[in-house]
Amino acid sequence: MSQxxxxxxxxxxxVNLTPADQPLFEQAFSLSLPPAGVQVVENAVILKxxxxxxxxxxFYITASHILPFTRQQALKRLSYYLRPFWRTAQAIWITDExxxxxxxxxxxxxxxxxxxxxxxxxxxxxxxAHFRERPYITASLEMxxxxxxYLERKRPLKAASLVVPDHTAPTGNYNPALLGELRRLFAPAxxxxxxxxxxxxxxxxxxxxxxxxxxxLPVLQQAGFEIHCFExxxxxxxxxxxxxxxxxxxxxxxxxxxxxxxPAGGQVLEIRNxxxxxxxCFFSMAGALGHAYYYVLADGTTADTYAADFRVDAGMxxxxxxxxxx
Numbered sequence: 001m002s003q004x005x006x007x008x009x010x011x012x013x014x015v016n017l018t019p020a021d022q023p024l025f026e027q028a029f030s031l032s033l034p035p036a037g038v039q040v041v042e043n044a045v046i047l048k049x050x051x052x053x054x055x056x057x058x059f060y061i062t063a064s065h066i067l068p069f070t071r072q073q074a075l076k077r078l079s080y081y082l083r084p085f086w087r088t089a090q091a092i093w094i095t096d097e098x099x100x101x102x103x104x105x106x107x108x109x110x111x112x113x114x115x116x117x118x119x120x121x122x123x124x125x126x127x128x129a130h131f132r133e134r135p136y137i138t139a140s141l142e143m144x145x146x147x148x149x150y151l152e153r154k155r156p157l158k159a160a161s162l163v164v165p166d167h168t169a170p171t172g173n174y175n176p177a178l179l180g181e182l183r184r185l186f187a188p189a190x191x192x193x194x195x196x197x198x199x200x201x202x203x204x205x206x207x208x209x210x211x212x213x214x215x216x217l218p219v220l221q222q223a224g225f226e227i228h229c230f231e232x233x234x235x236x237x238x239x240x241x242x243x244x245x246x247x248x249x250x251x252x253x254x255x256x257x258x259x260x261x262x263p264a265g266g267q268v269l270e271i272r273n274x275x276x277x278x279x280x281c282f283f284s285m286a287g288a289l290g291h292a293y294y295y296v297l298a299d300g301t302t303a304d305t306y307a308a309d310f311r312v313d314a315g316m317x318x319x320x321x322x323x324x325x326x
Contacts, residue, residue, distance in 0.1 A: 006032045009176060011287035016294050016320055024272075028280035031173050036115035037166040044162035045085070046151060047077040049128055051093060051164060054081075063164045066096050066171065085158045090123040091149055092116050092163040100131055102254040104171065107179070107285065110140065112165040114178040114185075121163045124149045139235040144185050172281035174288040179260070183289060187243050187261045194263050197225040198241065200250030204229055208253055209309045210271070210298075219314050220249070223321045230255050247324060251298075252305055256282045264290035267324050271312055273300040296320050 009031045017025065041060065045052045050069075051060040059077075061069045094112040098104040113125065124147045131137050132150055141148050151157055168175040199220045202209050210216065217227060225247075230238050242248070242261035249269035250256050259268050259282075268286040272279070274297045286293040296317050300308030 006034050008032050009174075009288070011284060012293070014283065014293045014295055016323060021295075021297070024275070024277050025280060025283060027277065028173075028284050031169070031284075033169055033173070033175055034166075036112075036118075036168045036175055036178060038115055038119050038121070039164050039166075041162045041164055042160070044159045044164075045081065046093070046126060046157040046159070046162075047080040048151075048156075049095075049097070050074075050077045051162065052077070052081070060164060063093060063166070064096055066098060080154075080156045083155055085156050086152060087158045087160075088124070088126075088149055089159070090161045090163070091126045091157075091159045092121060092123050092165070093126050094165060095127060095131075096167075098171065100128075100134055100137070102134075102136060103257045103281070105134070105137060106140070106257050106260060107174065107281075108167065108171050110144070110182055111168045111175060111178040113144070113146065114181045115165040115168055115175075116163050118178075118181065122146070123161075123163060126151065126157065126159070126162070129153045136235045140186075143236070143239070144182075172279070173284055176288040179285070179288045183260055183264075187239060187263070189263070190243065192244070194244050194246040194266065196241065196245040197223065197247040198245045198249070199225045199227050200248070200253070200255030200258075201227055201229050202251055202253055202255070204231055205253070207307060207309070208251060208305070210251055210312055211301075211309050212311050212314075215314050216312055216317055219318045219321065223318075223325065225249065225321075230258065249321075251310060252279060252282065257285075259286060259289060259291055262289070262291065266291045267294065268292070269294045269296065269320060269324065271296050271298050271310065271317075273303070273305040273308060273310070274298060275303065276300075276305050279305050294320055294324055 094109045099109040239261045247267045251271045268291045298310040298312045302308045
């Protein structure tokens with residue numbers, strides 16, 4: 001990658017960063033990114049979850065996959081070519097194998113859609129069949145003014161013109177301009193001043209829960225926080241709550257993604273695993289959206305943040321919440 005073609009994203013430090021905790025974040029303090037590329041594949045064929053060009057005999061693997069894609073997988077996809085096609089004239093492809101999950105859909109897939117949009121493409125979005133099962137996917141596209149074309153499970157799709165945006169950043173990182181454009185479309189600026197303080201509870205999740213949440217809720221409620229389980233709301237309702245929110249707090253998890261709907265200049269408090277130097281996606285997201293970022297370290301039942309449950313020191317949480325209110 002040519003250095004001249006990249007730009008550097010510099011992130012504001014966590015407001016309550018201590019010298020001892022700097023190693024947790026320092027690999028995410030800055031990032032070099034290429035401009036958002038968009039290519040158009042003529043007469044593209046989508047074989048299950050992979051883009052193939054019969055004219056050039058080429059797979060566009062990096063557009064549809066994050067994980068390694070083997071020769072055996074490629075041969076299996078080619079077997080789909082023998083099946084009857086169905087056709088569409090023009091479409092956009094924005095997904096990979098992680099895109100059905102809320103965080104990855106909102107921050108990875110939809111920023112690719114923004115890259116296509118900024119180049120004037122407003123075609124339907126092609127999606128794997130199982131994406132129908134995630135209500136927020138259809139809802140978010142409708143909120144952005146796009147329609148979806150769902151693939152049939154056993155039939156390849158031929159698109160006369162398929163718009164294929166590149167991944168706009170490594171997952172957990174962001175092109176600030178594209179993320180900002182996504183927020184602008186989701187949540188246009190308003191003169192109403194945000195006033196809510198929202199804590200996102202994961203009490204209904206089957207993993208990554210706060211084990212002593214009952215001791216934390218009085219601390220949060222005394223500081224003026226509302227307690228919400230976002231599973232209770234439609235995407236439109238979540239957006240409405242967040243457009244009125246000035247402070248968002250919660251354990252590392254999908255709910256913090258909703259800072260995307262907050263007006264710029266908010267505050268985000270992430271409860272994160274002690275010693276985790278890898279999972280900085282919400283620190284990076286807060287910076288890209290212009291929110292002040294705070295953190296509280298918690299004792300995880302395992303070093304693997306995605307498998308752990310947590311215990312949080314109520315006194316430490318109260319101290320950080322008090323600092324945020326100054």
